[in-house]
Amino acid sequence: MKTRITELFGIEHPIIQGGMHYVGLAEMAAAVSNAGGLGIITGLTQGTPEKLAAEIARCRTMTDKPFGVNLTFLPSVTPPDYPGLVQTIIDSGVKVVETAGNNPAKWLPALKAADVKIIHKCTAVRHALKAQSIGCDAVSVDGFECGGHPGEDDIPNFILLPRAADELEIPFVASGGMADARSLVAALAMGAEGMNMGTRFIATKEAPVHENVKQAILAASELDTRLVMRPLRNTERVLTNAAVERLLEKEKAMGAELKFADIAEEVAGVYPRVMTEGAMDVGAWSCGMVAGLVYDIPSVQELVDRIMAEAHVLISERLAKFAAN
Numbered sequence: 001m002k003t004r005i006t007e008l009f010g011i012e013h014p015i016i017q018g019g020m021h022y023v024g025l026a027e028m029a030a031a032v033s034n035a036g037g038l039g040i041i042t043g044l045t046q047g048t049p050e051k052l053a054a055e056i057a058r059c060r061t062m063t064d065k066p067f068g069v070n071l072t073f074l075p076s077v078t079p080p081d082y083p084g085l086v087q088t089i090i091d092s093g094v095k096v097v098e099t100a101g102n103n104p105a106k107w108l109p110a111l112k113a114a115d116v117k118i119i120h121k122c123t124a125v126r127h128a129l130k131a132q133s134i135g136c137d138a139v140s141v142d143g144f145e146c147g148g149h150p151g152e153d154d155i156p157n158f159i160l161l162p163r164a165a166d167e168l169e170i171p172f173v174a175s176g177g178m179a180d181a182r183s184l185v186a187a188l189a190m191g192a193e194g195m196n197m198g199t200r201f202i203a204t205k206e207a208p209v210h211e212n213v214k215q216a217i218l219a220a221s222e223l224d225t226r227l228v229m230r231p232l233r234n235t236e237r238v239l240t241n242a243a244v245e246r247l248l249e250k251e252k253a254m255g256a257e258l259k260f261a262d263i264a265e266e267v268a269g270v271y272p273r274v275m276t277e278g279a280m281d282v283g284a285w286s287c288g289m290v291a292g293l294v295y296d297i298p299s300v301q302e303l304v305d306r307i308m309a310e311a312h313v314l315i316s317e318r319l320a321k322f323a324a325n
């Protein structure tokens, strides 16, 4: 399937694996790229330029297909070495960066000079337009359904995607709530030229996370996510558990008085313990509503092949039948 996204990134299928903290390691990115999609290493999980360079080199031993690096720009008291991470990406010859969080304008000149393509993830049409105006090559439009940070506007993809299509000139992929061929074909119908998946890719054989995490996603329904940190305007969609319920009780009790320090126990330093050790109740970790559409733990290749095969059937049989009437 050829779209402006497959052309831009030199990939076979219009499917991207979004950056995921403590999930987007070399094994994950290589598996997605080997299956014909675009795998993404999560830069901040490595943390330092040296570790990121080593992870990129490790990924290269597992695939000769294109893969990208995610750079998430978050406000932080002690910011990571962003200049060093950007330079590492350039020096390593990686040609795709998925940016997320704050406006990436500051980093674009260096990346573009090195012929790196930039896809910026955003949750609002106004942010997508901004990304287009500063020179991003594509955007990932992340609806309210998404795992992780959906922003504060709460616009689901059935509205957000056609709105993005009405406004944007650069290509975009649909992100948030994407699980299968139906997601892909619907996204294409609404103007996207591919899809980005997070949660769905965690429930695969190759995802380098503890088996408990995969089983938790498999067991979860679409009713099992919660939005946390809304009072801090840093909303995150997470899988519910004992720590999340405790966090929400604190939010309710403290109202506008809530500070990050009040909930640090439930959110800080949680990822390694959940993803690596499989300690499922220690804190809040991102998960999309799409968990309700996850019924198995296939290999990445099986998942991508199934999506593409079923998408072709959907388009050439189901939709063609309606068009013929």
Ligand SMILES: Cc1cc2nc3c(=O)[nH]c(=O)nc-3n(C[C@H](O)[C@H](O)[C@H](O)COP(=O)(O)O)c2cc1C
Pocket (backbone or CB within 6 Å): 017, 018, 019, 020, 021, 023, 042, 070, 072, 099, 100, 101, 121, 142, 145, 146, 147, 148, 149, 175, 176, 177, 178, 196, 197, 198, 199, 200, 285, 286, 287, 288, 289, 290
């Ligand atoms: C466990 C997890 C960790 C994530 N970490 C990041 C991250 O570090 N940076 C980022 O830009 N997005 C992150 N995301 C968001 C994903 O890249 C993607 O946009 C999102 O999962 C799409 O929604 P979906 O889960 O419904 O597919 C994360 C998502 C999950 C589920």
